[in-house]
Amino acid sequence: MPEYVQVQVAVDGRATAAALARSVVSAGLAACAQAVGPMTSVYRWKGEIETAEEFLLLVKTTRERSGELIEHIRREHPYETPEIIALPVVGGLGAYLRWIDEETARVPLQP
Amino acid sequence: MPEYVQVQVAVDGRATAAALARSVVSAGLAACAQAVGPMTSVYRWKGEIETAEEFLLLVKTTRERSGELIEHIRREHPYETPEIIALPVVGGLGAYLRWIDEETARVPLQP
Amino acid sequence: MPEYVQVQVAVDGRATAAALARSVVSAGLAACAQAVGPMTSVYRWKGEIETAEEFLLLVKTTRERSGELIEHIRREHPYETPEIIALPVVGGLGAYLRWIDEETARVPLQP
Numbered sequence: 001m002p003e004y005v006q007v008q009v010a011v012d013g014r015a016t017a018a019a020l021a022r023s024v025v026s027a028g029l030a031a032c033a034q035a036v037g038p039m040t041s042v043y044r045w046k047g048e049i050e051t052a053e054e055f056l057l058l059v060k061t062t063r064e065r066s067g068e069l070i071e072h073i074r075r076e077h078p079y080e081t082p083e084i085i086a087l088p089v090v091g092g093l094g095a096y097l098r099w100i101d102e103e104t105a106r107v108p109l110q111p
Numbered sequence: 112m113p114e115y116v117q118v119q120v121a122v123d124g125r126a127t128a129a130a131l132a133r134s135v136v137s138a139g140l141a142a143c144a145q146a147v148g149p150m151t152s153v154y155r156w157k158g159e160i161e162t163a164e165e166f167l168l169l170v171k172t173t174r175e176r177s178g179e180l181i182e183h184i185r186r187e188h189p190y191e192t193p194e195i196i197a198l199p200v201v202g203g204l205g206a207y208l209r210w211i212d213e214e215t216a217r218v219p220l221q222p
Numbered sequence: 223m224p225e226y227v228q229v230q231v232a233v234d235g236r237a238t239a240a241a242l243a244r245s246v247v248s249a250g251l252a253a254c255a256q257a258v259g260p261m262t263s264v265y266r267w268k269g270e271i272e273t274a275e276e277f278l279l280l281v282k283t284t285r286e287r288s289g290e291l292i293e294h295i296r297r298e299h300p301y302e303t304p305e306i307i308a309l310p311v312v313g314g315l316g317a318y319l320r321w322i323d324e325e326t327a328r329v330p331l332q333p
Contacts, residue, residue: 041143074204088309091308
């Protein structure tokens with residue numbers, strides 16, 4: 001897994017998205033979280049094709065904190081088996097990536 | 112390519128997105144598909160900068176089924192050269208990733 | 223870094239997203255750019271949890287041009303430390319990936 005990841009979470013609505021975004025940033029497990037939506041999700045559940053309106057949360061963090069972040073989201077998410085996936089970040093603006101490090105560091109980084 | 116991928120497809124509208132989402136899930140080539148939009152796409156076509164309103168489809172599947180999925184989308188897509196790209200999933204909630212396996216397995220998995 | 227990447231940029235509104243999309247495509251640094259939004263962004267700034275409405279720009283290019291693209295976006299972006307991250311593209315429709323090559327080639331490719 002590369003140094004930084006974008007964790008992607010599907011949630012059931014705007015309010016859940018906002019609460020989860022605030023929760024992961026407040027806990028210091030993510031530098032930021034963006035709620036995109038509404039979107040239309042199509043999936044099969046118990047043999048039937050289902051459609052639901054959801055929101056997508058895009059959460060930026062480091063590889064090091066991603067396990068704790070995924071567990072934190074699982075605990076707070078209203079679904080039993082929510083979509084929580086991690087996509088790799090393989091590059092970007094150096095100053096922004098360092099900001100992700102600073103915002104998710106267990107101990108404040110030396111300037 | 113990692114074990115799971117998110118295939119991203121740009122389509123010309125909500126109806127095409129919904130039909131394509133339903134088609135890939137029904138075919139057992141994807142666990143779910145989410146239609147985000149409308150979005151504004153900017154690109155160059157025959158030397159001119161063009162703008163179009165599109166929708167973005169985010170399709171979750173396994174590496175193993177991704178080739179068939181991409182070919183299925185190509186056949187059903189109204190464009191001649193549609194955006195169909197695969198982004199790697201490098202982690203996530205284990206139970207969710209297993210759900211992707213189950214939903215896209217050629218032969219039902221043993222519980 | 224794989225051959226193709228999707229550069230993801232958070233911007234402060236629709237107009238900035240449209241201008242930046244047009245700028246990167248006109249400069250030949252990207253094949254296309256899609257503006258998704260509005261989205262709600264949550265982040266910590268100087269110790270406070272902040273919320274802002276933003277747009278997300280998804281920009282397709284090659285690894286080879288990604289450094290120039292990121293620098294171009296940094297120069298044109300209204301923020302001092304904008305979110306500019308690169309996610310890897312590990313597969314997709316061959317004809318579309320070749321289109322990305324053609325649209326971002328320094329010297330027109332032989333057909």
